[in-house]
Amino acid sequence: MKRVIKNSIVLLALITLITSCDKSKRKPNLQYMPNMYESVSYDTYGENSIYSNNMASRLPVEGTVARNSELPYEYENTIDGYKLAKAELKNPLDSTKIDFKKGKKLYDIYCISCHGKKGDGQGELVKREKFLGIPNYKDRDITEGSIYHVIMYGLNMMGSHASQLTEEERWQVVAYVQQLKNN
Amino acid sequence: MKSVKKHNLISRLTLSSLAFLFFFSINLSAQGDAAKGKKLFNANCAACHKLDKKVVGPALGGVTEKRDNAWLKAWIKDNAAFQKVDADAKEAAAFSPASMTAFPQLSDQDIDDILAFTSAPPVKKVVKATTDNVESTNKPENKDNTLTYILGAIMFVMLLMIYNLYRTVIEMKDDTKSKNLSEQLKSVCDAFKANKFLHFLLLIFFTLLGTWFVFSWLFQVGVDQGYQPIQPIKFSHKIHAGDNKIDCQYCHSSAKHSKTSGIPSANVCMNCHKNISEVAEDTKIVLDGITYGKEALDKEIQEKLYTAVGWDADKLEYTGKTQPIEWVRVHNLSNFVYYNHSQHVTVAGFKCQKCHGPVETMDEVYQFSPLTMGWCINCHKDSEIDMTENGYYKKIHEQLANKYGVEKVTEAQMGGMECGKCHY
Numbered sequence: 068m069k070r071v072i073k074n075s076i077v078l079l080a081l082i083t084l085i086t087s088c089d090k091s092k093r094k095p096n097l098q099y100m101p102n103m104y105e106s107v108s109y110d111t112y113g114e115n116s117i118y119s120n121n122m123a124s125r126l127p128v129e130g131t132v133a134r135n136s137e138l139p140y141e142y143e144n145t146i147d148g149y150k151l152a153k154a155e156l157k158n159p160l161d162s163t164k165i166d167f168k169k170g171k172k173l174y175d176i177y178c179i180s181c182h183g184k185k186g187d188g189q190g191e192l193v194k195r196e197k198f199l200g201i202p203n204y205k206d207r208d209i210t211e212g213s214i215y216h217v218i219m220y221g222l223n224m225m226g227s228h229a230s231q232l233t234e235e236e237r238w239q240v241v242a243y244v245q246q247l248k249n250n
Numbered sequence: 251m252k253s254v255k256k257h258n259l260i261s262r263l264t265l266s267s268l269a270f271l272f273f274f275s276i277n278l279s280a281q282g283d284a285a286k287g288k289k290l291f292n293a294n295c296a297a298c299h300k301l302d303k304k305v306v307g308p309a310l311g312g313v314t315e316k317r318d319n320a321w322l323k324a325w326i327k328d329n330a331a332f333q334k335v336d337a338d339a340k341e342a343a344a345f346s347p348a349s350m351t352a353f354p355q356l357s358d359q360d361i362d363d364i365l366a367f368t369s370a371p372p373v374k375k376v377v378k379a380t381t382d383n384v385e386s387t388n389k390p391e392n393k394d395n396t397l398t399y400i401l402g403a404i405m406f407v408m409l410l411m412i413y414n415l416y417r418t419v420i421e422m423k424d425d426t427k428s429k430n431l432s433e434q435l436k437s438v439c440d441a442f443k444a445n446k447f448l449h450f451l452l453l454i455f456f457t458l459l460g461t462w463f464v465f466s467w468l469f470q471v472g473v474d475q476g477y478q479p480i481q482p483i484k485f486s487h488k489i490h491a492g493d494n495k496i497d498c499q500y501c502h503s504s505a506k507h508s509k510t511s512g513i514p515s516a517n518v519c520m521n522c523h524k525n526i527s528e529v530a531e532d533t534k535i536v537l538d539g540i541t542y543g544k545e546a547l548d549k550e551i552q553e554k555l556y557t558a559v560g561w562d563a564d565k566l567e568y569t570g571k572t573q574p575i576e577w578v579r580v581h582n583l584s585n586f587v588y589y590n591h592s593q594h595v596t597v598a599g600f601k602c603q604k605c606h607g608p609v610e611t612m613d614e615v616y617q618f619s620p621l622t623m624g625w626c627i628n629c630h631k632d633s634e635i636d637m638t639e640n641g642y643y644k645k646i647h648e649q650l651a652n653k654y655g656v657e658k659v660t661e662a663q664m665g666g667m668e669c670g671k672c673h674y
Contacts, residue, residue: 092476092477092478093479093480094477095479095582096473096477097471097472098471099472101588103584103585104472104585104586106585106587107405111509111512112513120573121574122574143314146347146348146349151538157299175502176500177497180495180497188293191495191496192494192522193292193495195493196530197494197522197526198522198525198526199292199297200293200294200298201293201296206355219514223297223306223348224297224298224305224524224525225297225521226517226518226520226524227517228521230503230515230518231500231503231518233504
């Protein structure tokens with residue numbers, strides 16, 4: 068009898084002890100075998116103390132081009148570069164490769180918050196008066212070359228969107244912007 | 251002499267006030283509609299000009315005092331042509347290497363409207379009392395109290411049981427009046443000791459309860475559902491993805507064709523924050539029950555973000571001194587599991603919210619899903635594959651449909667349960 072009572076009390080105490088461990092949402096939980104969970108190789112955004120800024124991810128060495136990657140963009144980020152691109156840069160995708168559905172999908176992710184659904188400069192950020200002065204594509208004298216140039220480098224208050232889109236995707240967006248302008 | 255002087259003063263005063271009135275009335279006659287002007291300004295000029303601060307072009311607040319109306323009209327309509335004929339214009343153009351767009355489409359009235367807007371006195375910003383901006387550092391963290399409650403409830407039931415037992419004993423003996431409290435308790439204890447069946451029941455009860463607790467505790471080891479680390483910048487998904495409807499993939503742009511979704515590098519932030527250096531009066535976020543208003547959030551942008559990218563907000567240029575923002579990783583699968591975003595986002599076409607929950611309502615991200623093997627497998631069992639999109643799947647779809655004798659094929663039947671797909 069005594070034993071039963073004692074045992075149950077001990078058990079109860081133990082359970083309370085275990086389950087009432089402070090499980091803070093600010094700290095990751097306990098793990099069984101951390102050494103099998105944690106990556107030995109460097110993770111995408113991990114740290115690496117070898118480098119001065121501790122970042123494991125590095126920029127490609129200057130002047131090099133990775134295999135299968137796009138070639139460097141030749142036009143300079145100046146007004147002259149802009150004019151040159153506007154005059155001579157052409158879309159390498161022919162009409163069979165241009166996919167307006169894909170272009171629209173990308174445009175709706177990357178450009179719509181400023182330029183608006185129809186390209187009239189009435190995006191969500193403009194409507195909420197967070198970011199003002201977005202032009203209507205129809206008011207601008209733009210060509211496929213200049214649109215591509217602007218995606219690569221940005222223009223004044225518009226930033227570069229080159230890091231978010233691949234070369235092919237940029238040209239799809241360019242085609243879609245031209246369609247918006249012309250309708 | 252004194253009186254003359256005074257007279258002089260008075261006449262000067264009247265004169266100048268007359269002149270002021272005159273000036274004002276002229277101004278009025280040339281004045282457009284400031285409300286319309288604001289609209290035009292926001293649509294055409296705000297990308298490069300602010301009223302009180304230089305951006306790409308100079309600050310425009312009060313330009314009408316510096317330049318006359320005709321000059322401004324000529325400049326705004328076509329500044330490149332105007333520079334060729336006007337010396338002042340040529341000087342103005344030296345302001346920056348960027349050049350201003352020509353606006354031939356604006357009428358004289360439009361320009362008057364805009365100028366009226368630029369010379370309208372700026373509305374004084376009312377800074378709200380900052381009581382809701384205080385950061386308190388020693389606030390206790392939320393604990394998960396459910397287990398404590400359950401335990402409390404069990405204790406309560408136990409007490410009830412004992413009390414009932416006590417009542418029965420008393421009724422059986424029916425001589426409550428004669429005994430004092432300690433004797434009564436003793437008699438209860440005796441009754442309890444004598445009842446072997448009750449001992450047995452208690453034993454079973456405690457064993458089951460204990461097992462349940464121990465197992466549920468063991469099963470949550472290594473599961474970080476609800477994990478919500480403190481981030482170095484008080485970046486709110488609610489404000490960005492919710493209120494301002496920025497697409498998830500604007501920032502997490504590698505989700506569409508790579509294993510990781512990626513955390514945006516700071517240049518992506520600067521696409522907007524070069525321009526948005528402060529938040530609106532009513533923008534606020536709530537972390538841990540504490541509200542952070544404009545004052546605190548402006549600091550997050552101007553001190554933390556600008557320092558990280560090395561942006562000099564006064565000179566409007568990059569200093570070149572950068573430092574990484576050390577975001578704390580929330581979701582983290584074990585190293586022995588392979589998970590790929592593009593497979594699920596691009597190929598399967600899932601919305602991010604399916605796995606990450608209502609991120610657009612979170613001021614601070616937390617892990618919504620358990621990320622256990624059971625979670626992955628259950629979804630693979632339930633998800634039917636859309637195979638109409640590409641030719642490769644069409645063929646395999648037919649074969650698999652024949653094999654399983656069903657119309658549609660789930661991911662599990664496609665091989666989403668093979669250990670080697672996720673563990674290798």
